[in-house]
Amino acid sequence: MEMLTNLMQGFAVALEPMNLLWCFIGVFLGTIVGILPGLGPSATVALLLPLATQMNPTAGIIMMSGIYYGAKYGGSTTSILLNVPGESASVVTCLDGFEMARNGRAGPALGIAAIASFIAGTIGVVLLMLVAPPVAEFALRFGPPEYFALMAFGLSMVVLLAGKSMLKALLSMFVGLWLATVGIDMFTDTERYTFDQIELFDGVQFVVVAIGTFAIGEVLANLGNNDKQQMFKVPKGLRNLMPNWQDIKDSRFAFLNGSLVGFFVGVLPGAGSTIASFVSYGIEKAVSKRPEKFGTGVVEGVAAPEAANNSETGGALVPLMTLGIPGSATTAILLAAFILWGLRPGPLLIQDHPEIFWGLVASMYIGNIMLLILNLPLVPAFAQILKLPGYVLYPMIMGISIIGVYSVDQRLLDTWLVAFFGLLGYLMRKVDYPAAPLILGLVLGDLMENAVRQSLMMSQGDISILYTRPLALVILVMTAAVLIGPLFRQVAAWRTKVADQEA
Amino acid sequence: MKNTLRLLAVSMMAGAAVVSAPVHAFTPERPLEFMVHTGPGAGSDVFARAVQGLLGKTKLVSQTIQVSNKAGGGGLVAMSYLGEKKGENHLVAVFTGVWFVNPQIRSNAKFTMSDLTPIARLILEPAVMTVRADSPYKTAKDFFDAAKANPGKLKQSGGSISGRDNTIRQLLMKASGADWQFISMKSGGERVAALLGGHVDMFVMEPSEAEEQIKAGKIRVLATLMEKRIPSMPNIPTINEQGFKVPEVPQARGFVGPPGMSADAKAYYVDVLTKLHATKDWADFIKENRYEDGFLTGPALDKFVSEYTQTLRGILKDAGVKLVR
Amino acid sequence: MNLWKAVNKSELVAAGLLVALGILIVTHANSWVYLTTAGPGPGFFPFWTGIAIIVLAILTAGKHLLEVLRRQRVEQIKWTGNGRVLLGWFALAVSIALLKPAGFVVSYLLLTLFLVKVIYGRSFVSALSVGVGSAAGFWLLFAKFLQVQLPAGPWGF
16 A cells, blocks of 8 residues: 555654654643643744754654644643633633542543543544545535534534523623624724724634633632632542543543544634534534533543544644645644745645655654653643642632733733633623633634625625535534424423323 | 055055945844734744844844734734834834735824834735636636626635735726625635635735645636736736736835834844845745845835835725725 | 512623623624625624624523512522622732733732732731742743743833
C-alpha cells in the first residue's frame, strides 16, 4: 500500500532526533499555553513565527502543530478544577468537569480528558491521513445555506442544555444571540450597539463572557456562601485520582462521537472548535441512557467535548494541507509560515512535498503519545490544587481571569467586561438562568446571521435556498429531530402514565 | 611646500569625512516596537514579523524589535494608539489600505494618515480576477457579458463592504457596465472555499494564493487587476489590455510613525528600510510572496498618501458607503 | 394568600430587566435598515432577537406567577451573603480600575489582601502571604517566563 510506505517514510522523518526534540518542545509549550486561560495557541504560534522561519520547514511545522494540538490537552485543566475555561472550546468541559471536581472526582475528570484527547487526537490524525482529500472536497460543498443548517443544529442543542426551565434557557440563548450582534456589521459597515466605543467595533470577545460568567460568577457565588472550608473534597489514594474502568466504559461512545464530530466540524473553514464541543456534548446527551444526569458531573460529559476539540485540530489541517485554505486563526498562521519558508500550500503540497505532510502526520502520532505521557502523571499533581483553601484559590481565580482576558487583546475594556459578566453570571445563577446557552448563542449568533444573510444574498431573497439544497436539508431534518425528540419522550411517558391509570 | 600640500590633503580628507558621515543624530536606545492593527496571524502581522525577521537577519537594526498587536475597531484602535503617542521615536506601525479608509467612514476616528508620519511604502499586493476552472468564462469580457445578461445573479465573495474586494468590484462594475452581487465572508478561507465549492462565481485573489490553485487546475485567472502584467503570471493580460479602463487599487503596505516623530528618527527609519530594500533577502522575500516592489519614501510618498486618500474617497462614494470626513 | 409575599421578587425583577433590555434592543434596531433587496439588513436579526427576549421574559414572569397561584408557595431564592458578594465585586472593580495606574501586580495584591482579610476573615499574615505569594507567582510565570504583557505601573511591573 502506497500509503503505508509514505507513512513509514514519514516516521523516518519524524523520528529524527532534531524533529523529535522540536515535537516535544511544541507539545510542551502547547500544554502550558492551553492550561493558562485566555492565552491561546494562535498568539503563541505567531510569537514563534520568526524563530520557526529560521528552522527547516519540517521541524518548524512539527513544532507549531505541536503547540496547536498540545494546547487542546491543557485547556481542560482549569475548566475542570476552577470552572475557568482555558480556551473557548473548553467552556463545555466546564459544565460536567467542574461538577465532577465538586463531587471529589477531579482526578478522574482530568484523566478522562487526557485520555479522550489522546484517542481523539489520534483518530483525527488517522482521518487526516486516510480521507483528507475526499473530505476536503466534500467540505467544499458546504456553502452558506449548509452553514446555516449547521448553526441551527448547534442552537438546537439548547433544548438539550436546558435543564429545568426551557424558557429561561431560551432567554439566555437570545441574549447571547444579541451580544453576538454587537460590533460592526461587515455587510453594511453599520455600527451596532457600540455606543460609540471603538473598542466594541469587533464585538464582545467570547473569552471575556465565558470567563466572566463561569469563573468570576463562581467566585462571587462562593463569596456568598458562609463556607470557609476547603473547596471540595479531594479523595486520598491514587486509585481515586484516576478514572476507573467504569468511567472509561461509560465514555466509549463519547470518544467516538467527539472524534468524528470534532474532525468534520474542524474541516469547515470558520466553524471552530467551540461548535464542535457543543454539538458533541449535545449528541452525547441525546443518546445517553442518563441524560438527566448531564450537568451534574457525568464523565462522558467531559469525554465528548474534550475529544471533539482535539480531533478538530486534525480536521482544521485538512483544508490547509489539501487546498491551501486556512480554516482557523492558528492554521492561518501556519499558512503564513509555509509561505515564509518558500512553500506554497495548495492542492499540490502533498504531491510536491510528501516529506512535509507525512512527516507532520507521523509526528502527530508521536506528539499525541508524548502528550498523554506528559499529561496523565500531572493529573494527581493538578488535583492537589484543589486542596488549597478557598481563600487562597478564589482570589487566584480572579487573578487568572484578569490575566487571561487581558492577554487576548491587551485591552482594559476586556477586564471591565469580565467583571461585568462576572456579576451577571452570579445573578444568573441565583435566578436560575443557565449560562451555557448564553455562550452558545454568542458563539453561534454571528455565524448564523452571516450564513442567513449570505444565503439570501446568493438567492436574491429567495428563502427556499435554505431548505432546498440536499445537504442543508439533511442537517435541518436532524435539527428538527433534536427539537422534537424530547416531545416524543414526553408523549411516550404520558402515554405510559395514561396506560397505567387505565390498567 | 610639501608640508602645505600634505596639510591640504589631510584637511580635505577630514572635510570629506565630516561631510559624508551618516547624519544619524538618532540611534535607538530601547527596543523598537512594530505595531500591527490586526491580531496575530493576519496579513499585516505576518508582514511585520517577516520584516522583523529580515532586519534581524541582516543586522540592520542594533536594537531588538517587538511586534505588538493592537487589534480592534477594524484598525481604529491601532490608529488611535499611534496618534496618541506624539513624539515617540521608538514606535512605528504597519499601515495598509484600511488606514486610509477608516478615517473617512468612521466618525470616531481621531487621526488620518496625514496627521501621522508616513515613513515608507514597501510593497504592493497585486490582485487578480479568478473564476473556477470549470466555469464557462475564459476572459473578463465573458464574465461581464454573463453578468449583464443576468443582472445581480452572479456572485463574488470577499471581505467587508469597505474593503479592497468590494472597492475593486465597484470599479469593475463601473468600467464594464455590468452588475453582480457581493457576498461578504468573514475569513479568507471561507471566501476561497466559496469559490472552489461553486457557491460564488468570482473572487479577487492575490497571485501567491492563486498560483497553487492554478497549478492544481482548480481555478482560472481572467485578468490581472494592475497597470502592468505581473512577473509571476506573464501570460495573463491586464484588465486594461482587455479593453476595460480600471485604475489599479493595490493593497499597499508600509510603515508609519506617530505624529511629531523627530526628523532624525524618521530619517533613521527611512535609511534602515532603504538599506533593507536593497538587500537580496528582501528581493527574495518579495519574489516568494509574489508582491510588487512599491518602495516609496519622502515627497513621492506624501503625494501617494494624499492621492490614495482621494481615490478611495471617490470609490467609496460610488459604492454608497457613508462618508463622514 | 398574599400573592405578593409568595412571589419571588427576584424572578420578576429579572424578567423586568430582560423586557427593558429587549425594548432597548428593538429601539436601536429600528434605526437600521431592516430589509434590503439583497436579504436582511443589519436591523433584521437584532429586531427579532429583541422581540423574542421581550416575549419570553413576559412568559417567564407569567409562568412564575401561575406557579405561585397553583402551589400557593414557592421556594424562595436565598439571597444570603449579598453584602459579601457585593463587597467582593466592588473590590474586583476597584482593582481593575487600578490596573492602569498601578499595574497588575499591585492591584492584584491589594485585591487579594482585601478578599482574604476582610471577606474571608483570615489573619493579616495569611492575607499577606497569600497575596504576595500569588502576585509574585503570577508575575514570574506570566510576565517573565511567558512574556505575556500585563499592565504595568510606574514601578515597572
